[in-house]
Every structure is written in structure tokens, then in C-alpha cells.
Amino acid sequence: MSAAGEAGAEGDAATRSTRLRAYQEELQERMQAAQSGARLRVHQLGLAMGGRRWLLDLTEAGEIVAPGPLTPVPLTRPWYLGLANVRGALLGVIDLVRYLGEEAGTDAPAAGPARLVTFAPSLGFNCALLVDQVYGLRQPGAMQRKDGLLRDAEGHAWRPLSLAALVREERFLHVGRQDANN
Template sequence: MDAAIGLDAAPAAPFASANASANALRRTRLRDYQTQLLARVQAAQSGAAQAVHQLGVSIGGQRYLLELTEAGEIVPPVALARVPRTQPWYLGLANIRGSLLGVIDLARYLDPSHGAAGPDARFLSLSPRLGLKCALLVTQVHGLRRADTMTPDTGGSAMRLLDADGQAWTPLSLAALVQEERFLQVGL
């Protein structure tokens, strides 16, 4: 599975051919995003760019970097209204500051075997500019990170960055995530 946004989840056999071209397009978008991020990191190392802040979160056991412009509000989990006949990773609807948002357990979306979130879990709403009234359940929020101070980790198949403490961070494009067909199909 591609660690950045879980694009290589095995589709059901009847849909394999239809999903193959969509998956290829998603991989291309992800590669473009990763190339842009690497260029920004290299520009920052050469002093040609300003500091780039991203939001650091844990999803399951992995650390991810999210673009601040794609993230909205971070709130503690609130009561959910369950929605019948939905995917196991779709937790239901939450009323967050008067807006009904669909809530996705992102750890379970990326890895169906993932267990329940712990006490540090938070809801992260998506930026309104992404056009989807949705919040993500993340395992933990680590706060702002500067990707421009991190170094590329060339040891894995996915684009990852290492911070000064040796922690690996994987860029996650929420804009690409909300365009995934599987993400948009919450019904069974």
C-alpha cells in the first residue's frame, strides 16, 4: 500500500479494470505532489524559499504532514450520529460548531485492521476550499512542522521526510484524498 494516501488498496475483482485507470491517475497526482514537495525542500535548503509550515498528525502508527491550507479546525471528538449501511471507516455525522460533518476514521480507511483510536484522537475538519463537509479522525495532532528543515528519506518506496529527531513524516495531500473514488463512496 502506498503510505502517502493508501492508493493501492486491492479493489474488488469486477471493478479492477475500472479502478486501474483511476488509480494510475491518482498515483500520477501523488508523484506530482511529491515532486513539488521535494523541490520546495531543496529550495529551502538552498535558501531560495521561505519557511513552509505543515500540520503534523499521527494516523494509526504513521506520522503525516498535511498542508495547512487543506486543513480546517481541530476539535476533540464529539458524539456521532451513526449512519446505517456505510463503510466501517465511516463513523457517522458530527455536529461541529453547528455544521454537520461526515467523519472518516482515516487510520481504518488506510488500514482496515486498525483498532479504535485512543484518548489523544482529534477530529480534523477539512478546509472549506476542498468542497467536502468532512472531518477526519486522526490518532494524534503533533502541531506545526517545518518540512523545509527535514531531509528526504530515500530508504522507502514512498516519499518521506526525516525531522531532526529522526522521525519519519509522509506528506498527505487531503486535496488528492477527497478525490479518491473509494473515499467518496461511504455507502455499502
């Protein structure tokens, strides 16, 4: 690569890094405002998993990071993908679509880079979801409820997701296989 090409690539990386940092700071400010009870319009994080769109409450989300290598854990359920090291913390990585036993949907094609969305520390659970794409902030109040789902102005269906409810599910807490059929 030429020196000009390398400089351009470094500039692009710096620009992406700056945008990512600003995005994370905005998310952090909104999460702090939500936790302090400040009355802002309710925003949720839009995610794509398994070809479906999901809305996640910002107070339940931790960091959004690029997935690194996963270390498989033997004798675990198929939806438990393994362990990831995120800033020195070991997190169990979950494939939510497999956990729910759903087929992939068709509403949201996986077009973006995969990410790990960690659970908020307040949930007390060292876990992350492997997501196909992060859409950013969404405002459910601006969506219409139809067929039990929220629909945005473009007609995309969004499903609510509660990590707090997920970590209270007995089946979610037991990642070990009971027999060879699980």
C-alpha cells in the first residue's frame, strides 16, 4: 500500500474511532439520565439478531464491543456460545435466537458487523448477547403497535427485549447440558 493509502486508512480508522467514542458517550449520558430518573423521551437500543429487530432498554445494556475470539465451553447448551474476554472480564456469550428456539426471521437482514452487547453491571450477570447489527437509539413512543409488535415509520417490526427478565429465567441460568439431547 502506498504512503497516501496508509494515511487514508489511518484517517478512516481515526474517524471511526472518534464517531464510536461519541456514540458511546451519548449512550452513557442517556443511561445515566435514565437511571437518575430524569424525564427524557424514552429511547431504546435497536438490535438485529436472527433476522429480527429487537428493542433493548438502555438501562439494561452495558457496553457494545466488537466480538473477539470465543472460548468454547464443553457440555453447554447450543445457545451458550462460549466465553469472551472483554476488558479483562470473562463474559458468557449467548445466541438469543437459539435460546428462544426460533427460526431466523426475514424482517432485518444481517447487514452490519456483529457486536457483543454486554449486560449492564446492575443486572449482576457477566453475560453478553451476540448481535448481528446495532441500529442505535430508537424511540418506541414514535412507533405504532400492530399485531403485538411495534412498527416504525418504515413498517419494520420491533420486538421488546428485557435482559432483566431473561436473567430471572430458570432455564437461562442453567447453561450446562443435562443430557446429549439438549
